Amino acid sequence: MLENFCYKHKGAFLQTLHPVAALTYLAALLLRPLIFNHPLYLVGILLASLLAAVVSDALGEWFSYFTVGLWMAALVLFLNPLLCQSGETVLLSLPSLPLIGRRFFTLEALCYGAAMGIRLLGVITAFALYNTLVHPDKVTGLLSRFAWKSALVVSMSTRMIPALARDLAAAREVQQMRGVDFSSGNLRQRLQKYGWLLELLLVSSLEGSLQTAEAMQARAFGCGPRSHYRHELVRPRDYLCFLSGLFALLLSVYARVRGYSAFSFYPKLAQPAAGNIVLFWFLMLMFCLLFPSILAWGWQRWPFLRSRI
Amino acid sequence: MPVRTLNRLARIAAAVLLTAGVLALASWQLRFILQHWAVFALLLLLAALVLFFIHFEKSTLSSREVGLISILATLAAVSRVPFAALPSIQPTTFLTIVSGYVFGAQAGFMVGAVGALGSNFFLGQGPWTPFQMLFWGLAGASAGALGKYFPDVSRVGMTIFSASWGFLFGWLMNLFFVVCFIEPLTWSSILLAYAASFLFDCMHAFGNVCFYLLLGPSVIKVLQRFKAKITYTESQVPG
Amino acid sequence: MGVATLAFFEIQDLTYYYPTRDKPSLDQINLQISEGEFLLVTGCSGSGKSTLARLIAGLIPEFYGGRLQGKVLLRGVKLQGRQRSALHTEVGIVFQDPERQLVMTSVEAEIAFGLENLGLPRPEMFRRVAEVMTFLNLLPLRDQFTAALSGGEKQKLVLGSVIAMHPRILVLDEPTSQLDPVAATDIFNLVESLNREMGYTVILIEQRLERCFHLADRLVVMEEGKIICDQAPGEAARWQVKEGLPFIPPVARFFAALSPGSDSPIPLTVREGRRELQNRLPSFPPRVNKRDCRKKSSAQEQQKPLLLQARGLWYAYPNGPEAVRGLSLQIREGELVAVIGPNASGKSTLLKLLAGIIKPDRGTVQLQGINTRNLPPSEMGRNIGYLSQNPNDYLTRDTVEDELKFTLENFNLPDNGIGIKILQRLGLDHLRQANPRDLSSGERQRVALASILVTEPPLLLLDEPTRGIDCRLKIGLGSLLQEIASSGRTVVVVTHDLEFAVEYAARVVMLCDGKVACDGPRQILGDSIFYAPQMARLFRGQAEGILTVDEALAIMQGGGAGACQDA
Incomplete structure (x- = not known):
């Protein structure tokens, strides 16, 4: 769907x-x-x-x-x-x-x-x-002429969505094998279980964001005025x-x-x-x-x- | 230094001119505007969205901040999807609020706005997109203000704050619905529309409170540790 | 004045501390790199080799902060303060995880990202992007969404976006640790041609040395922030054998160990090795009869009871291709099985089917005679320990100890001291109260392993456990798995790491295209051409059944019996 x-x-x-x-x-x-x-x-x-x-x-x-x-x-x-x-x-x-x-x-x-x-x-x-x-x-390309910072954040975020969705699914499988049953419990318990996943994902994402930032810095991000390719x-x-x-x-x-x-x-x-x-x-x-x-x-x-x- | 003052002067002049223009237009067409106040309210809201983005463009950004804001926005977007089946319960509002609370108004706004945009790449872009961007953005920005002026707000305070954004978000979204599709607008019809969405707003607020009580303190701790980590290293760069 | 050989890039007496750390991560480093050189840097994790890469790329201390003493010279000029940002344009760096390095949504935009940052005019950007896409054969992918590329393609794109910036020095920090062997070879070939044909100076940080050892002009070995060896690969191999260090690929290790004292050059590739072997062995050593090996091992296997039986498994991902196609497999108690095969051959899918994470479209999986369809997830979790590729997926608690308790609580199992025993065995005892998120990646993996071992599952399924861990940890992991198998429990490992598979597994299952291509004791890898470990390729046609350096040395020192012992 x-x-x-x-x-x-x-x-x-x-x-x-x-x-x-x-x-x-x-x-x-x-x-x-x-x-x-x-x-x-x-x-x-x-x-x-x-x-x-x-x-x-x-x-x-x-x-x-x-x-x-x-x-x-x-x-x-x-x-x-x-x-x-x-x-x-x-x-x-x-x-x-x-x-x-x-x-x-x-x-x-x-x-x-x-x-x-x-x-x-x-x-x-x-x-x-x-x-x-x-x-x-x-659209992001068009936007990047006027607002390249926002366009960059949008583009990075779009790019990372599939990977993060995959990570979420993988973490869910792992926790399921560890005995966390996501389909049982009342609403509060279920939210709690998803909450664990969310927190775990947050921690590894934050680490990942540093690696991304490092790669950007190594590719001369922020070293001077920018031009536009698109x-x-x-x-x-x-x-x-x-x-x-x-x-x-x-x-x-x-x-x-x-x-x-x-x-x-x-x-x-x-x-x-x-x-x-x-x-x-x-x-x-x-x-x-x-x-x-x-x-x-x-x-x-x-x-x-x-x-x- | 003189260049900066000049820039500033130019900016002030532009702002004054703009305000004068708006006021002139308003007094000239006051009746028209009052008749269609709702449409103008919407336009104003959209202008606010644009202004927030302009403000973001004007700020200086390090690669770390860009990386951080994008990943938090991605997380806010992705975390919405598993909850698509539950009405109005999702961790996006919660994530936006804690991001804003720890990393400030601007980061909070971007996380909320870009998170809304990103999740709609999968859940479908629609006329709701700009409004969700704005209101989630506002949730993040207001949490940033909260973090700035009340840095040691209590758990109860944060719970109330999260819950009220559950209602506020729904009410603001209703505004867009009511203005576009109900005529003539009377107070009683607005009230009824709000009553109709009350259940969903309650669910939203309930979700926010749940996520905050279950995860809030530990997530805030994680984010604050990360913030300390990235700001500490920055201050250590030798001259 | 004499002709001073001016080093292109030079590091003098450099010491560096990360913020909040008291121990230097780089300790009195002296290194000279001349133009066009290929430098291979290796060492255990935490030895400072990644720090060295970041220093050369100008990310230290600008990005990380910390304290720095000593000098960095580029073309004989000392770099100070703002000048160091010149390094961004002179040095390009490729990191481990391609997923974390890409920022744009399309291939073309990704290559252009660095060029935009440099503020290049548009025609220049068009030229460079076009050149790079042609050189790396990325043109067919130009409109693809970068998130949809395979790991190898992603890393190639990262490499492309770095070389588009025309750096003089290319630093690669374990660029293939997240890739399968085919994609890794692809990257190494590209790096080789960049060095040989385009004259790039290359600094390659690597732990898997089989494919790149012979390319290097010099090998630098690091330990605890110090450079302990900086020699040509051959000499470095001989020195390491003497010192007992592990950073040598099998062929070089074999020859260095064979003649520790001599000065003759050491063969670095299989081709050179086979030549050398012919010189040394005019008469071939006695052939090991491989039929015997198989009979013996299969006779042993028959006695053990069946643990897991998969019959006629079919599985297709929703909207995807058929990943597993009519696959049948039997696994007995106490076996240590390695599942190998190319990318997308269905290895990980098979593992998930066996674990019951996904259900087969057709066919059955029986665990101890019970169809897994009829087992509730909690029952599956108690009987099967599943270790995914990402240990971070396991870390939800605040202390290592709680992580183990959490699993026990989920299954309503009592904590009868098993947790402490496991932590002791894995060498995590001193970290019981530590926050798992503060640990190194090797430690995290062990915590993840501990958190599933705590239920003492009869079956252990591991997905690529050697990815990204260093050789010392690999040895630890291998012997742990052997210990688990010899205690009567069963281990199935999906891996790309052939050398690891032949070293520790008793049985190898090779998948191809969702089917079992071959299945038998580890010696079958000796018959394979592309999936043979280096030593098997070295001895092909001369002695059968030799897979590891120890086996080869045993056969050279007389007697062929050694080769069959492990089976």
């Missing part, structure tokens, strides 16, 4: 993007569910991120996130009408409770909850794409995806400011039907968001396009 949450390189088109291009595109995907509440837009965004996952051969990962998101969305769907008492169409009225008084379930609050659930799914799937499309190293190749596709991401961002902000994407839930649901202007802006936005996926699809199909971008 857990491995679906880590980055795996599959050589997909969107995985080859320059981090700036990829991050701009993802930022556009992320921003839109946050600033819009029109159901059409929200569903459209979900669709765009699903398509991006399809062309990147990352459906499995996408769905792992989606299912997690679904639970949270369901929570939002039911919490919102419970917490929020606005809206005129009362579906259900709960008996009076001490402290909080009488609660009503309204249609509007339920719909708002549903829209927020989709918003949450949009945000979560945007992160699913981030996880599957952007190599953590690329570089990413730039291809035409990066400009294309960067621009479409940027346009999507700008268009979103514009559409939001002009109110094209506005939708009011309270006190009564607005008419979901949309005028031509709303539809036009929606299609414009969708095109910008789908453009990288379309490119990716073409890149897989036509060698000519592949050689050009």
Whole structure:
């Protein structure tokens, strides 16, 4: 289950993007569910991120996130009408409770909850794409230009995680052979047993950190101003995806400011039907968001396009 | 010396200008900000995260400190994974707090923040990542302040401190949830959302207290011995 | 003025104390290193050889603190204060554990790390990274996550990231102690070509000398912070035999012991040795009949009752390859079995299957006739003592004594003085109240061993117990294991260390690709080509069944009977 949450390189088109291009595109995907509440837009965004996952051969990962998101969305769907008492169409009225008084379930609050659930799914799937499309190293590399110390700590810590996880498993096996039964006892006793492992791991890790520091010092760490090695190749596709991401961002902000994407839930649901202007802006936005996926699809199909971008 | 004063002046000037700018913006769009106070609160929190990292960048770091902070952050990250099945109980908060308490606010912040980031490489990055980074970082930083101003805080004090971070962490994380997904925001709806997460926060606090009572004193001893070891050798370098 | 031969690097009358220590770790050291030289430094653990490496690399006293007296000269210029940081660029150092030396997530970034620290311009960094990756054949790995590399690849990467900084002197502090023999040979070959073809000055600190003794121009032996020997390898071998020191590979030891008085050069490699042997022995010594050996030993084995029986074991790691494939094995009481084999041949997996840490996908393991699937973990732990590669995994208590009590408490066993007996036998008696975390790595290993021996398990499983321990400790460990086996208990050792296996084990099981490739008394190693110890390779075709120096000396001094005695 857990491995679906880590980055795996599959050589997909969107995985080859320059981090700036990829991050701009993802930022556009992320921003839109946050600033819009029109159901059409929200569903459209979900669709765009699903398509991006399809062309990147990352459906499995996408769905792992989606299912997690679904639970949270369901929570939002039911919490919102419970917490929020606005809206005129009362579906259900709960008996009076001490402290909080009488609660009503309204249609509007339920719909708002549903829209927020989709918003949450949009945000979560945007992160699913981030996880599957952007190599953590690329981000750390980008970061190291502005903040190399933090980037170094992040990179070292990432590098050591698998080794430490292995050490943890090995120490657990050893203690198990020594008669420590990790599957018995009450919660406190179990925490105690894991606590021993943790302490043991801490001691050997601290020793290890000195060795690492020594190796860094021997490789001239901290002996003067540093330069930066990390570089990413730039291809035409990066400009294309960067621009479409940027346009999507700008268009979103514009559409939001002009109110094209506005939708009011309270006190009564607005008419979901949309005028031509709303539809036009929606299609414009969708095109910008789908453009990288379309490119990716073409890149897989036509060698000519592949050689050009 | 003059260069340093100049730098300082420039920094003060920049800070004053920035504050003036923010204030001007605030008074101009006060109504808008008040309407969307929650969004601005979130933005402020994220800005705090960035500021902490900038502060870390400005500090001078030895290879030992980098090694130490990274390994503690790794440990905080890895130790979260075996507990993924238990709701809200994990030793990450505990490790962050003791690291901050022994090695200071900055180290504590980095351990918490990088630990949150690192564990999410495996548990999944999401919109929660920056907030977890910030709040775990804050837990470490506040423990650093505690260690600085109350170096001989009692066991009871530390237990209360750990427990309160269990609740505080949950409440701060709720803020992000409530602000983004519940509208209109009223005090009663916020209160209800907090009530809904109360059980999880209790579990978190319970885990923190357990880990502290079971391991705290001995882990703090181990860390303090290590600190003495690395600072002692540093002071011995001949001129 | 005469032609003064100026040493490239020189240490004069140097004494060094680590902080908080009263005993000097380096005591009146004088050492000259000329350009392009290959210096081999050896000695027991704690002899100061690693300290010497760190001094040369400029980490002492900058990183460790402490007090330093004496002079360090580079190209005849004394290094003082800030000048010493010049050593970072002149000297590169590779340490023991590759896992602890890597800091970046990708291979390319790792090589560039040192270059970034030096603040080199980007085009220069690109050139150097490309060169190093080509030279070390790291190009296929360039995008790999460094944590996913094998131990050998990691160490190669560390070496690469050091030589990318273009040091003049390369210091290697036991670079292969954590590696298997194939990966170790790879590293030694690289170091050899760096020295021979690229002209690097090499200072190699090593304890396993079989693969590097002949490469050295000089051998330096250290003891208690002093240099006690600084000679060409041949002379050093002869001197050590006279003094009874162990830092000689088998071939050199054999010839040095054979003719202690003569001045003729001592062969250092198997090839030279075979030539020399032919000169000495125009008529071959009587062949030992190996059939006899096998019959005798197998007849002995049959009488002992069966302790552990594995039938048709299969095991595949989740999302991984099949590590053990249809493996069957019988182990009798009182046996001392060495399991050898290349990397990823399933040795450690087999050990875990036998210990019941993991359960086989198919097949059964029977301990004293009971299927281990039906035994609860506590029962397994009481009957099987399992020693992992990392002794730190055992240390959870504050004193050595409590560590032993902890195991007893876990199994609800009474403490009837067995703990003290074991501590005495392992020479840990004086450390009973010590914190195990303050001990040296050799002592920690013995504490770990004591903590599992305390339940007196009938079966002992050890995973690479000789990794990273020095030859003196190795002898102690070997004789302890033999003692345990002769008391009727059973020992299974997984090891890469062939010389250790032939010295102490009575039976050898060789695994390959998850299957048993061969299984028999230790003499079968004499038939092997790549898995034969040095002495067997020396005597191949001339005398059978010779595996150790003592056996060879016995045969040279008349009579072939000695070779069979141990079996």
